[in-house]
Amino acid sequence: MRWTLDYGLSSYPERQNMQTLPLSGIRVADFGWMGVGPYATQMLALLGAEVIRLESSRVMDPFRQQRIKPQALGFGQVNFHKLSASVDFSRPEGVELVKKLVSISDVVASNFRPGTLERRGLGYNELLKVRPDLIMIMLSNVGGTVDNKLPGFAMFFAAFGGVSELTRYPGDVPSVLRSSMDLTAGANGAFATLCALYHRRKTGRGQYIDISASEAATRLVGDSIMDYVLNKRIRGGLGNQDWLMSPHNCYPCKGDDEWISIAVGSDEEWSIFCRASEGQNWVENPEFATSYLRKLNEQRLDNLIAGWTASQDKHVLAKRLQEAGVAAYPSTKGSELASDRNLWERKLFLSLDKPKPDGEPVVMRAPWRIDNTPEPSWRHEPSVGENNDYVFGELLGLGKAQREKLIQEGIISC
Amino acid sequence: MIGEGKTLQGVRVIEYGQMVAAPFCSLCLADAGADVLKVEPPGYGDPARRYGPFKDDIPDQEGSGLFLYLNTHKKGLTLDISKPRGREILDMLLDHCDVFVHDLKPSIAESMGITSDGFRESHPALVVTSITPFGNTGELRDYRMYDLNVFHGGGEGYITPPGKSDMTKPPIKAAWFVSDYYSGIDAASASVAALMQRELTGNGTSVDISKVESVLGINRLDVATPFFKDGAFETRQTLAWPPGMGGVYKCRDGYAISFYHLDRVWQDMIKAMGNPAWAREERFSSRQKRIENGDEIHDRFEGWFSEQTKAGLYQLGYEQGAPVAIVASTEDLFDLRHLKEREFFVNVTHPRVGSYPYPSLPAKFSGSVNTVGRPAPALGQHNVEVYHKQLGIAVDELRHLAWERVI
Numbered sequence: 024m025r026w027t028l029d030y031g032l033s034s035y036p037e038r039q040n041m042q043t044l045p046l047s048g049i050r051v052a053d054f055g056w057m058g059v060g061p062y063a064t065q066m067l068a069l070l071g072a073e074v075i076r077l078e079s080s081r082v083m084d085p086f087r088q089q090r091i092k093p094q095a096l097g098f099g100q101v102n103f104h105k106l107s108a109s110v111d112f113s114r115p116e117g118v119e120l121v122k123k124l125v126s127i128s129d130v131v132a133s134n135f136r137p138g139t140l141e142r143r144g145l146g147y148n149e150l151l152k153v154r155p156d157l158i159m160i161m162l163s164n165v166g167g168t169v170d171n172k173l174p175g176f177a178m179f180f181a182a183f184g185g186v187s188e189l190t191r192y193p194g195d196v197p198s199v200l201r202s203s204m205d206l207t208a209g210a211n212g213a214f215a216t217l218c219a220l221y222h223r224r225k226t227g228r229g230q231y232i233d234i235s236a237s238e239a240a241t242r243l244v245g246d247s248i249m250d251y252v253l254n255k256r257i258r259g260g261l262g263n264q265d266w267l268m269s270p271h272n273c274y275p276c277k278g279d280d281e282w283i284s285i286a287v288g289s290d291e292e293w294s295i296f297c298r299a300s301e302g303q304n305w306v307e308n309p310e311f312a313t314s315y316l317r318k319l320n321e322q323r324l325d326n327l328i329a330g331w332t333a334s335q336d337k338h339v340l341a342k343r344l345q346e347a348g349v350a351a352y353p354s355t356k357g358s359e360l361a362s363d364r365n366l367w368e369r370k371l372f373l374s375l376d377k378p379k380p381d382g383e384p385v386v387m388r389a390p391w392r393i394d395n396t397p398e399p400s401w402r403h404e405p406s407v408g409e410n411n412d413y414v415f416g417e418l419l420g421l422g423k424a425q426r427e428k429l430i431q432e433g434i435i436s437c
Numbered sequence: 438m439i440g441e442g443k444t445l446q447g448v449r450v451i452e453y454g455q456m457v458a459a460p461f462c463s464l465c466l467a468d469a470g471a472d473v474l475k476v477e478p479p480g481y482g483d484p485a486r487r488y489g490p491f492k493d494d495i496p497d498q499e500g501s502g503l504f505l506y507l508n509t510h511k512k513g514l515t516l517d518i519s520k521p522r523g524r525e526i527l528d529m530l531l532d533h534c535d536v537f538v539h540d541l542k543p544s545i546a547e548s549m550g551i552t553s554d555g556f557r558e559s560h561p562a563l564v565v566t567s568i569t570p571f572g573n574t575g576e577l578r579d580y581r582m583y584d585l586n587v588f589h590g591g592g593e594g595y596i597t598p599p600g601k602s603d604m605t606k607p608p609i610k611a612a613w614f615v616s617d618y619y620s621g622i623d624a625a626s627a628s629v630a631a632l633m634q635r636e637l638t639g640n641g642t643s644v645d646i647s648k649v650e651s652v653l654g655i656n657r658l659d660v661a662t663p664f665f666k667d668g669a670f671e672t673r674q675t676l677a678w679p680p681g682m683g684g685v686y687k688c689r690d691g692y693a694i695s696f697y698h699l700d701r702v703w704q705d706m707i708k709a710m711g712n713p714a715w716a717r718e719e720r721f722s723s724r725q726k727r728i729e730n731g732d733e734i735h736d737r738f739e740g741w742f743s744e745q746t747k748a749g750l751y752q753l754g755y756e757q758g759a760p761v762a763i764v765a766s767t768e769d770l771f772d773l774r775h776l777k778e779r780e781f782f783v784n785v786t787h788p789r790v791g792s793y794p795y796p797s798l799p800a801k802f803s804g805s806v807n808t809v810g811r812p813a814p815a816l817g818q819h820n821v822e823v824y825h826k827q828l829g830i831a832v833d834e835l836r837h838l839a840w841e842r843v844i
Contacts, residue, residue, distance in 0.1 A: 045634035058658060070630050100657045165775035166801070172758030173775065174696075182694045182762035185770050189612035190598065196685050197692050197764045198598030200611060201676060202658035203619075208799075210622045210655065215800040217629040218444045218469045222805060224636055225446065230804030238781050238799030241770060243611075243618045245796045246457075249502025250490035251767035252793040258767055262609045263585055267488065271585055273594065273607035280672065282607055284594070286583040345580050352586040354608055356595050357660045357670035360653075365575045371650055387661050390620070390654035391627035392572070392645040393634065 042397045044071025049220065052077055052121070052128040053105065056084040058177065058202055059162050059236055060134030061101040062209025067130070067216060069389040071399075074105040075128075075414055077121060078407050079112055080436035087407070099404040101209075103375055103386050108415065109408030109436045116434045118144050123419050126153040129223075130216055132160045136175070137167035147231045156229040158219045162212050166235035175236070177205040184240025189247055191260030198260075207243065208236035269317040270296075273354060274329045276337035282354035283337045285328065285344065290314055292349065299347035303331055375403040411435055443470020444805040448632065449534040451476060452511070453518065453527075456485050457584065457614040458568045458648060459540040460507040461621030466536070466628065467510035468798040470805060474530065474823065475508055475814065479515040479842050482816045483508075492790065498816060500790045505813045509785050509795060513814025514823055515844050523843045524549070528559070529828050536564045536628050543569055543578040552643070563641040564631040568624050572647030582648070588616040591652020592660035599676035608673060620651035681731025682724070685764070686742035692764040693742060693750050698724065702760045709759030710741055748772075787812035820844055 049072040055061040061076075061084075068074040078084065086098040108124070111117040122145070125131055131150060133140055140146055147159045161167050164175040165183070173179070181187045181200035190198040215232045223229055241248070247258045263284070265271040273282045287293050290313055297306040305327055311317045317324055332340060337353040344351035360366065369392075372385045386401075415421045415435060429435040448471040452463035460475070460483070467473040477483050485504040491497055514530075517523040531537055541551065546567060550556050557563075567573055570582035570590075588594050588610040595608050610616070627644045635641055653660060659671050678684060683696035697703040700723065707716040715721075715737060720730050727734060742750075747769065753759040755774065763769065770776060771794070779801070782794035790812075824830045824844065838844045 043634060043637050045630040045637070047637070066626060070633075097658045097661070100661060166779045168801075169775045169778050171755050171775060173754045174702075174758065174760045174762060176696060176760075178694055178696060179760075179762035182764045183773065183775075185765045185767055186612050186615070187694065187764045188692075188766050190609065192598075192606060192609060196687070197694075198600075198609070198611070199678075199685060199694060201596065201599065203593055203611075203655050206655040206658070207619070207622075210619070210626065211799050214465060214622055214626040214629065215469075215798075215802070217626055217633065219802065219804075221448075221629055221632055221636075222444045222446070224633070226442070228804055230802055232803070233801040235775070235779060235781075235799050238776070238779070238796075241776075241781070241796055242799060243615045244613070244767070245506040246490075246503040246613055248767045248770065248796055249506050249793075251771075252795075253490055253492045253500075253502050253790075254494070255768075256490070258613075260609075261613075263607060265583075265585070268583070271583070273585075273589060273609070275605075275607065280604060282589070282595075284586045284589040286585045288583060345577075348581060350581040350583050350586050352580070352582060352590040354589040354595050355592040355653075355660075356672075357592060360592075360661060365571065365577045366650070366653075369572055369575050369647070369650070371653070387654055387657045389627075390623040390646065390651040391630075393627060393631055394643040394645075395638070395640065396634070396642075 042395050044396055044399070045393065046070040046072040046220070049073070049130065050128040051075065051130040051132055052125050054131070054133035054135060054140065056134065057086055058101060058205030059208045059212070060132055061086070062206045063160065063162065063212030063216065064105065064132050065101045065103070066210070066213035066389060068104045072130070075124065075410070076102065076105050076107040076405065077112070077124070078107055078109045080109050080407065081111060081113060083407070100386050102404040104402045105405060106410035106414065107405035107408055108411050111434055111436065112143055112145065114434060116429070116432065120415070120419070120429075120434065121145060122150065122153050124414065125150050125157065127418060128154065128157075129220070130158045130160065132162075132212070132216070134162040137161065137163050154229075156223055156227060158216065158223060158229045159231045160212055160216050160219070160234065161232065162208055162234045162236060164235070165237050167233040177202050180204040180208065180236045180240045183237040185244045185248070186240050189244055189258060189260050192262045193260060193264070195260070204236070204240050208234065208239040211239040264321065267314060267318070269314060269321045270324055270328055272325050272328075274325075274332040276332055276335055276340065276353075278337075281337050283332055283341055284352055284354060286350040288350065293317070295348045296344070299344055299349055300331065303327070373401050375401050377403045408436055442805055444802055445469045445471040445629070446805075448472070448536065450474070450536045450538060451530050451534045453537075453539040453541070454568070455483050455540060456488070457503070457507060457617035458620045458624070459538050460485065461618055462566065462568060462624035462628065463511065463538050464507050464509070465622055465625035465798070471536075473511040474514055474534070474819070475511045476514045476516050476518070476527070476530070477816060479517055479817070479844055482515065486816070505787060505790065506795060508813035510811050511814060512819040512823070513817060514820055515817035517843050518549070520841070520843050522838065526824065526828070526830070526843075530823075531560050531563055533827075534563070535632060536566060538566045538568070538624065538628065540568045543567070543573045546573070557641075557643075561641060562635060562639070564628055564635065564644065565641070566624050566628045566631070566644040566646065568620055568646045568648065570648050572650065573645045584614045584617050585610055587648045587652060591616060591649045591656065593652055593656045596656075596659055596671050596673055596676050599673055599678075604674060616648060616652045619655050620646055620648040623651045623654070679728050679731055680735040681727040681729070684735060684738065686738055688742045688745045688747060688750060691747050691766065693745070693747065693761050694764060695738070695761040697760050700724065703727065705758050706760050709753040709757050709761070783810060785810050785812050789815075817844065
């Protein structure tokens with residue numbers, strides 16, 4: 024490890040106290056579709072990058088379509104503050120347009136099946152010819168170098184990745200996990216892109232990054248993998264339980280499908296919990312005096328606590344337990360976000376510049392707050408080709424007549 | 438161009454973190470090539486050292502699997518930052534680093550002056566990343582929350598597991614520490630973003646990560662969108678697939694998940710099943726019809742799956758594109774062809790525990806080599822190297838600091 028005192032501050036521009044978004048000046052050509060790719064570039068857009076969705080008018084992003092359950096496809100949640108240019112890159116003229124845009128972009132992102140862009144002449148080596156320091160981020164199910172036909176939906180990443188196996192009631196079937204596994208892959212994509220941007224800033228060199236969504240899921244269970252490598256012990260699911268702490272579960276509360284999670288991490292916390300639940304029959308009960316005994320008698324203890332919580336309001340109980348110093352919190356439903364004072368105070372939700380008439384006026388911010396960052400006016404998610412004039416006209420310098428010709432030929436759609 | 442240095446070459450990180458979230462943040466940075474110094478309280482160190490799993494279940498503070506996984510590639514120091522001299526030494530360390538990752542309770546960080554203007558002025562180029570249950574502001578900021586509480590508080594619990602059956606069963610959390618890992622990767626991204634901002638402004642900054650918001654954020658599609666859209670929101674019931682669209686099936690040696698919501702995907706599935714005559718009947722020819730006759734499909738699939746093995750099902754997916762994924766156990770992960778081909782597991786040799794394969798970063802960088810395979814540090818392993826050789830603290834003083842349990 025080198026311990027130099029030189030931060031290289033002398034090389035910084037003389038703009039002390041300037042407020043700027045971390046990625047201002049960075050442009051991303053975004054082939055992302057569905058959940059994984061768009062979430063990665065959503066994070067970059069939230070950091071100030073100009074993200075331009077490149078959409079083929081022939082293959083629509085399924086998230087734009089109302090298919091299985093319209094309300095579940097939050098296109099806007101992963102595509103706001105981006106621009107959209109529509110170009111048919113199955114045709115050579117379209118490929119040329121894309122290359123022109125790439126030549127003035129810093130990052131290309133894609134979660135198409137590996138090989139898709141290469142077949143169109145848009146592989147990394149081709150793109151390097153127009154942009155020598157390009158960063159390309161390729162997200163796929165199990166990695167771009169693996170010649171496979173494995174499926175590429177979020178629940179499959181959780182299954183291959185080892186998360187489903189470990190998510191279940193004891194002795195029950197494994198669980199399906201949903202979009203969180205797509206977005207976990209996207210979050211890893213954002214991290215890798217940021218690292219590559221930093222690296223380029225320091226060295227002037229771009230690179231190609233190949234990310235596996237199922238490996239991103241596997242990272243979430245690394246600790247369980249260690250049990251296998253150390254002891255050849257195959258872990259299953261514990262439901263909400265922990266292998267040391269007890270009580271450690273979700274308990275029913277008053278109302279329909281209302282729950283509170285309570286976790287007692289040590290004997291010291293147990294005595295706090297007992298003070299906060301005075302009069303209950305686990306207090307001063309020698310069966311539950313130590314974490315070892317509580318774990319041995321966990322089922323009985325869980326039943327007793329469930330009986331106690333069942334008649335109580337989850338918010339009131341959580342507040343009371345937290346005030347005493349016990350880790351307890353209500354199980355949050357999506358419907359409760361609107362009234363979550365803490366989250367609104369923390370401005371987790373963003374209003375977009377043009378609420379669409381059919382809803383989605385509000386989206387969720389990046390999962391971080393960075394000081395000294397200006398708050399831009401957040402743009403709505405773009406319709407297909409909404410920014411064609413800006414992208415093809417202003418950025419690529421095509422005159423109106425040229426653009427109209429390309430529209431007539433179907434290279435640009437409108 | 439392969440192999441030209443590390444991605445985050447030269448980035449110096451100090452981590453003061455416990456268990457999973459903050460250590461995972463700095464692990465991601467270390468995996469990408471940053472130099473990470475982990476600072477632990479003297480005596481017992483990070484509680485992850487006591488959590489296990491241990492070899493043969495015998496407790497050993499140098500042998501906890503949780504700790505070993507989350508702290509590879511790091512160097513280790515001990516320091517009691519609540520003591521005045523400990524705090525001075527922390528400031529000396531911070532003078533030599535780019536990112537300080539910590540998980541101090543907000544009120545404690547405040548009382549230590551870590552959030553003050555004075556601290557910022559004395560470390561103008563430092564990025565300070567804090568990871569706490571609810572972030573550094575708001576009335577809940579000092580709440581005590583374990584991974585369990587965060588997962589349920591962040592809304593993913595309420596939709597896990599999706600299923601139509603028994604709604605009197607509680608919602609459950611995913612795996613063991615999933616929500617902590619979510620916030621760890623977010624914190625790592627934000628830390629690098631702050632370094633990018635420093636490139637533009639010359640100034641360090643503070644990054645505030647709320648674990649609950651990380652869980653909400655990564656579930657934005659299932660938890661947040663529906664509410665804002667039309668008031669309908671997902672539950673464990675609404676997120677369940679109707680029979681005829683997919684399910685979790687028992688096979689001979691475990692489980693598999695199959696999902697065949699679209700005609701194209703359904704065709705891939707029945708082709709992999711050998712195109713049985715029943716599946717080609719008119720009653721199953723569209724999604725709507727398959728949902729109407731879903732119970733029959735479910736029964737047929739249960740029968741077919743019960744004769745399959747995980748290895749065979751994996752092969753059908755790998756070679757034919759069948760929309761089926763085996764539910765991999767921690768053992769299966771070591772047999773999966775795609776993980777082998779990518780060399781996802783990297784051997785790390787620990788002087789006391791031995792040589793074992795560890796999961797690595799899910800990203801391969803063409804322009805840099807990152808994995809160094811350094812094992813997790815023993816408690817205080819690098820005290821002399823850093824405190825004496827690098828910071829210039831006299832060995833004589835180190836003896837006193839050890840006696841006073843400052844290090």
